[in-house]
Amino acid sequence: MKLTVVGGGSTYTPELIDGFARLRDTLPVEELVLVDPAAERLELVGGLARRIFAKQGHDGRIVTTSDLDAGVDGADAVLLQLRVGGQAARQQDETWPLECGCVGQETTGAGGLAKALRTVPVVLDIAERVRRTNPHAWIIDFTNPVGIVTRALLQAGHKAVGLCNVAIGFQRKFAGLLGVTPADVHLDHVGLNHLTWETGVRLGGPEGEDVLPKLLTGHGDTIAADLHLPRPLLDRLGVVPSYYLRYFYAHDEVVRELGTKPSRAAEVAAMERELLQMYGDPALDEKPELLAKRGGAYYSEAAVDLAAGLLGGGGSPYQVVNTLNRGTLPFLPGDAVIEVQAAVGPNGPTPLAVPAVDPLFAGLMAQVTAYEDLALAAALRGGRDRVFKALLAHPLVGQYAYAEGLTDRLIAHNREHLAWA
Structure with a gap:
């Protein structure tokens, strides 16, 4: 089995490598290709990756290359984890929206739109090259904003599934609180990427006992503290x-907080510099503890599960993925991309039935889906007016004066990445 990681020079990658090494019985990778245009980073990450495989006794071959076409040739699955513009662009996404009194965040609101505009054209170009070289490969997207990027891929006819680590993080957290194994916990997870709710926590599978009320009664304070929301x-x-719902449920509070501390992008950039220095140590042969603070917890386990399911090798029977709605949530269009539990197999994900969704959640989903429609149109076709309309539709913006100011700032800060600007 051959897997290719586009964005393989990311500091995330050793987390992924560790998962491939530990879970090789679930996903027997014979060749892993790391593709990245940043040669220096790729050399550091690739060296550590080989040492991790060697330490854990994995005999798979790890190849590094900047040649995308060669890297994806013959791959069974291609994982996308790229960041167009790097941490410098993220720093901008998290700061200029604050000038208009709006949340500055890299995956939602105005910053999330900026990231989508930079990312969608690049991802579609990569996907077309994958299709020309290897039309049967699955594309697994971990690149944010996952919902919009996955929808762009599916709309263009690619074999694509979106992946986020929020659900698997909750699964592990709840398992620890309940004193059971993660495999015992099945989440009734519903929503859009980074706009989701756990409406049930079942033991043993989708038909198991719902222990969410018990979990909230016994551990509500702990859960609320983790989310930074009131019990x-x-x-x-x-x-x-x-935890992304805090941007909606406590918007003004978050804006005030963000204005009084360094951006997350600045923290991550400093962390990345330290991680890359660590990765260059020839004695390091495991992922460092610092990587856990970088974000993306359990990404590797989710990726292994998903790839194994798509490639017919097993994995968990049900997995939370981003895929086409197709009537699963009847209040959303069929071509919307939703994030729900699905049975995953070689033909792709099949969403499980979802009980009626409370209007309190369904209404917000519908509004953000409309924003994502407009955001994708702006990413594909460009134009100031399309950017303005997408911002005006977003519930974290919503006022025309804000949308005007944010449109000007978005274009000014991203002009080099926007072919139409």
Whole structure:
């Protein structure tokens, strides 16, 4: 089996490598290709990757290259984890929206739109080259904003599935609180990427006992603290929202906080410099503890599970993925990309049935889906007016004066990445 990681020079990659090494019985990788245009980073990451494989007794071959076409040739699956513009662009995404009194975040709101505009054309170009070289390969997208990027891929007819680590993080967290193994925990997970709610926590599978009420009663304070949301809100909702919902449920509070501390991008950039220095140490043969603070926890396990399912090698029977709605959530268009539990096999994901969704959550999903429609149109066709309309539709913006100011700033900060600007 051959897998290719586009963006293989990312500091995330050793987390992925560690998972491939540990879980080789689930996903027997014979050749792993790391593709990245940043040769110096790729050399550091590739060296550590080979040492991790060697330490854990994995006999798979790790190849590094800047040649995308050669890297994807013959691959069974291609994982996308790229960041167009690097951490410098992320720093901008997290700061200029604050000038208009809006949340600065790299995957949602105005910053998320900027990232989508930079990313979608690049990802579609990569996917077309994968299709020309190897039309049967699955594309697994971990590149944010996952929902919009996955929709662009599917709309263009690619064999694509989106992946996020939020659900697997909740699964591990809840398993620890309940004193069971992660495999015992099945989440009733529903929403859009980075706009999701855990409406049930079942033991043993989709038909198992729902212990979410018990979990909220016994561990609500811990869960609320992790989400930085008040416990009474969780009790009133009766569900566990993704931590990204804090941008919606406590927008003004978050804006004030973000204005008083260094950006997450600045923290990550400093962390990356330290990680790359570590990766250059020839004695290092395991992922360093610092990597856990970088983000992307359990990404490797989710990626292994998904790739194994798509390639017919097993994996968990049900997995949370980003895929086409096709009637799963009847209040959304069929071609919307939703994030739900699905049975995953060689023909792709099949979403499980979802009970009726509370209007409190369905309404926000519908509004953000409309924004994503407009965001994708702006990413594919360009134009100031399309950017403005997408921002005006986003619930974290919503006012025309904000949308005007944000449009000007978005274009000014991203002009080098926008062919139409």
